[in-house]
Amino acid sequence: MSLHDQLCQLETPVLLLDENxxxxxxxxxxxxxxxxxxxxxPHAKTSKCPAVVQRQIAAGAxxxxxxTLKEAERFHAAGVNDILYAVAIIPSKFEHALRLLRAxxxxxxxxxxxxxxxxxxxxxxxxxxxxxxxxxxxxDGHRSGIEPEAQRLIEVAKSLRVVSGCGAHLRGVLTHAGSxxxxxxxxxxxxxxEQERAGCVRAAQxxxxxxHECAVVSVGSTPTALSATxxxxxxxxxxxxxxxxxxxxxxxxxxxxxxxxxSVLCTVIGHRQDAGWIITDGGWMSMSRDxxxxxxxxxxxxxLVCNIDGRPVPGVVFNDANQEHGVLAWTGDASVDLxxxxxxxxxxxxxxxxxxxxxxxxxxxxxxxxxxQSLARWDRFSGW
Amino acid sequence: MSLHDQLCQLETPVLLLDENxxxxxxxxxxxxxxxxxxxxxPHAKTSKCPAVVQRQIAAGAxxxxxxTLKEAERFHAAGVNDILYAVAIIPSKFEHALRLLRAxxxxxxxxxxxxxxxxxxxxxxxxxxxxxxxxxxxxDGHRSGIEPEAQRLIEVAKSLRVVSGCGAHLRGVLTHAGSxxxxxxxxxxxxxxEQERAGCVRAAQxxxxxxHECAVVSVGSTPTALSATxxxxxxxxxxxxxxxxxxxxxxxxxxxxxxxxxSVLCTVIGHRQDAGWIITDGGWMSMSRDxxxxxxxxxxxxxLVCNIDGRPVPGVVFNDANQEHGVLAWTGDASVDLxxxxxxxxxxxxxxxxxxxxxxxxxxxxxxxxxxQSLARWDRFSGW
Numbered sequence: 099m100s101l102h103d104q105l106c107q108l109e110t111p112v113l114l115l116d117e118n119x120x121x122x123x124x125x126x127x128x129x130x131x132x133x134x135x136x137x138x139x140p141h142a143k144t145s146k147c148p149a150v151v152q153r154q155i156a157a158g159a160x161x162x163x164x165x166t167l168k169e170a171e172r173f174h175a176a177g178v179n180d181i182l183y184a185v186a187i188i189p190s191k192f193e194h195a196l197r198l199l200r201a202x203x204x205x206x207x208x209x210x211x212x213x214x215x216x217x218x219x220x221x222x223x224x225x226x227x228x229x230x231x232x233x234x235x236x237x238d239g240h241r242s243g244i245e246p247e248a249q250r251l252i253e254v255a256k257s258l259r260v261v262s263g264c265g266a267h268l269r270g271v272l273t274h275a276g277s278x279x280x281x282x283x284x285x286x287x288x289x290x291x292e293q294e295r296a297g298c299v300r301a302a303q304x305x306x307x308x309x310h311e312c313a314v315v316s317v318g319s320t321p322t323a324l325s326a327t328x329x330x331x332x333x334x335x336x337x338x339x340x341x342x343x344x345x346x347x348x349x350x351x352x353x354x355x356x357x358x359x360x361s362v363l364c365t366v367i368g369h370r371q372d373a374g375w376i377i378t379d380g381g382w383m384s385m386s387r388d389x390x391x392x393x394x395x396x397x398x399x400x401x402l403v404c405n406i407d408g409r410p411v412p413g414v415v416f417n418d419a420n421q422e423h424g425v426l427a428w429t430g431d432a433s434v435d436l437x438x439x440x441x442x443x444x445x446x447x448x449x450x451x452x453x454x455x456x457x458x459x460x461x462x463x464x465x466x467x468x469x470x471q472s473l474a475r476w477d478r479f480s481g482w
Numbered sequence: 483m484s485l486h487d488q489l490c491q492l493e494t495p496v497l498l499l500d501e502n503x504x505x506x507x508x509x510x511x512x513x514x515x516x517x518x519x520x521x522x523x524p525h526a527k528t529s530k531c532p533a534v535v536q537r538q539i540a541a542g543a544x545x546x547x548x549x550t551l552k553e554a555e556r557f558h559a560a561g562v563n564d565i566l567y568a569v570a571i572i573p574s575k576f577e578h579a580l581r582l583l584r585a586x587x588x589x590x591x592x593x594x595x596x597x598x599x600x601x602x603x604x605x606x607x608x609x610x611x612x613x614x615x616x617x618x619x620x621x622d623g624h625r626s627g628i629e630p631e632a633q634r635l636i637e638v639a640k641s642l643r644v645v646s647g648c649g650a651h652l653r654g655v656l657t658h659a660g661s662x663x664x665x666x667x668x669x670x671x672x673x674x675x676e677q678e679r680a681g682c683v684r685a686a687q688x689x690x691x692x693x694h695e696c697a698v699v700s701v702g703s704t705p706t707a708l709s710a711t712x713x714x715x716x717x718x719x720x721x722x723x724x725x726x727x728x729x730x731x732x733x734x735x736x737x738x739x740x741x742x743x744x745s746v747l748c749t750v751i752g753h754r755q756d757a758g759w760i761i762t763d764g765g766w767m768s769m770s771r772d773x774x775x776x777x778x779x780x781x782x783x784x785x786l787v788c789n790i791d792g793r794p795v796p797g798v799v800f801n802d803a804n805q806e807h808g809v810l811a812w813t814g815d816a817s818v819d820l821x822x823x824x825x826x827x828x829x830x831x832x833x834x835x836x837x838x839x840x841x842x843x844x845x846x847x848x849x850x851x852x853x854x855q856s857l858a859r860w861d862r863f864s865g866w
Contacts, residue, residue: 107574110866111866185763185807190491242754367570386770388766443597480843
């Protein structure tokens with residue numbers, strides 16, 4: 099059966115993954131990192147899928163980044179041995195981190211406060227364990243972390259201590275220039291990448307000047323990773339959404355719509371000819387409520403409406419959604435008979451605003467395989 | 483260990499369910515339906531949890547409503563035998579519905595087009611199966627369905643046919659006045675409830691006048707179910723979110739904040755004193771991206787910030803979120819030391835905008851039990 103026929107038989111909504119596009123995205127980023135001479139540590143929060151991560155590692159990634167300890171646990175079980183948990187650790191998660199280390203995982207943790215740093219060190223001493231730790235640095239004011247010039251940076255480093263080989267050991271610094279998501283010119287993106295690099299390198303230098311070891315200088319976001327022109331002083335780069343890309347990234351300007359590897363297949367279930375609406379079974383539960391393009395130059399509503407072959411359908415926009423209903427609006431000639439043009443049972447593929455959010459609504463990817471033969475199912479996980 | 487201490491030890495984020503509040507919400511709705519003299523068929527898409535649905539049935543519900551065939555399958559496996567799938571059926575789902583019927587489930591389907599109605603009838607005839615079907619009626623123009631006065635209503639009914647006991651049999655009509663979610667006065671809500679009732683009863687009457695049986699007249703949404711003053715001609719009411727309620731419903735005016743049974747427990751992981759931010763591990767992945775109160779009188783951002791005992795925390799608002807980071811803003815006196823007031827490791831409970839959306843982000847409820855003793859875990863499912 100052709101791939102097209104296999105798609106037509108799927109019970110919708112389902113999450114589709116175009117393996118060719120994903121492979122291209124993986125190769126593009128890895129090649130860039132290789133050229134810039136840094137290690138690449140992809141963020142697995144985007145895919146939450148061992149089959150995807152295995153391909154990133156096969157392409158050259160050295161370790162991965164995660165956003166939850168569940169991700170660390172699942173990816174370790176799938177054979178990944180070098181994992182950075184890139185959300186500041188807190189005491190209620192120390193036991194979980196300890197279990198993962200004792201299970202053999204090379205786990206690196208993140209701190210951004212003296213409180214967490216000193217408690218983690220004490221916990222390590224009490225439990226005969228050495229934790230490897232990065233300090234979170236704030237290089238763009240968008241979220242958490244310590245500013246490179248802040249006195250607190252040195253104080254947090256001092257709170258990390260190792261006694262008789264146990265405690266919390268400073269490995270380096272980490273930053274994430276998340277505000278790059280709101281930019282959309284190559285100049286602004288390159289400037290933000292340099293700001294991210296320079297700030298993180300400066301923080302590392304201050305720590306070294308204060309007598310601390312600081313082997314790791316970890317930076318990254320998908321937009322800055324693809325916009326940096328030099329990475330002097332950086333040892334590794336992290337990026338997540340590049341593996342699939344999405345409409346937000348295409349509006350930022352670092353990919354084309356043809357690079358986006360994810361879409362949600364849905365089916366027409368009815369029409370409201372008077373209102374100009376086509377109703378589908380792909381509501382917000384399948385797309386997520388993420389309206390990431392709302393503040394960008396082009397607001398795609400709940401996603402870009404494409405046909406089953408992945409080409410945009412002129413005149414149809416995805417303006418509104420209920421839990422299991424998509425409400426697509428026909429913006430073309432009002433005399434068009436919508437039931438005839440888009441019959442009940444016909445299908446659309448919706449390209450998402452935000453790959454991380456849309457992916458999280460689904461238990462698995464239906465993979466359009468690189469070899470063009472049969473659909474494959476790759477499971478993904480969710481929760482904490 | 484006290485419940486408070488049990489909460490403090492949870493690895494966050496986790497979804498909390500206050501069983502007392504849920505029980506009160508269930509009892510309130512059931513009592514109202516009993517007084518109005520109609521059957522009540524709760525919508526299980528809100529909880530996706532057999533333990534919740536069992537309590538609704540024990541309180542008097544007759545059957546349930548679902549939004550996916552996976553919900554039908556899971557709830558049937560959990561012992562529910564009477565299920566209405568309230569999204570218009572399409573040919574690619576006929577086989578799945580057939581399997582459920584053959585497994586013994588009393589499943590009712592929905593149609594809103596001649597195309598689906600005639601294909602379902604033919605499928606039933608071809609497979610020796612009789613499908614029970616409702617026609618979707620549009621009483622408020624908010625989504626799908628056929629207007630009560632439309633000629634198409636009769637044509638769809640004619641497309642449903644039974645030959646030698648097999649095919650598709652018209653059982654009645656169904657409507658959902660979803661536009662009630664945008665109202666906020668008792669008068670407007672009562673008027674919408676009456677519009678919903680009158681429109682659906684009128685559609686049933688037209689079908690009966692045309693010679694069709696129409697035993698079921700099914701209406702409902704949480705706001706209209708709690709606002710209707712009479713339900714003459716209606717046989718059953720459906721409502722979903724009432725079981726937990728949420729901030730959107732409290733802004734609609736049909737519950738108080740003290741009725742809301744769901745919250746997300748999260749933990750402080752850091753601060754940005756200069757920006758006035760408290761950073762938590764409860765980001766949009768745990769809250770969902772639903773910003774349902776954005777268009778209402780009070781915009782709660784990503785949710786209402788409460789302390790671990792469920793009481794609102796003055797001066798803290800949940801304005802921004804990343805995937806696994808909540809960014810809470812302190813709006814009080816700028817001289818307050820945020821690290822001292824809200825130390826790393828302290829917890830918040832965030833009351834959600836939209837219970838259906840927030841619940842869907844979690845694999846289970848941690849239940850604050852009615853007996854006040856030990857936390858319980860109730861699993862919920864997701865996906866299609």
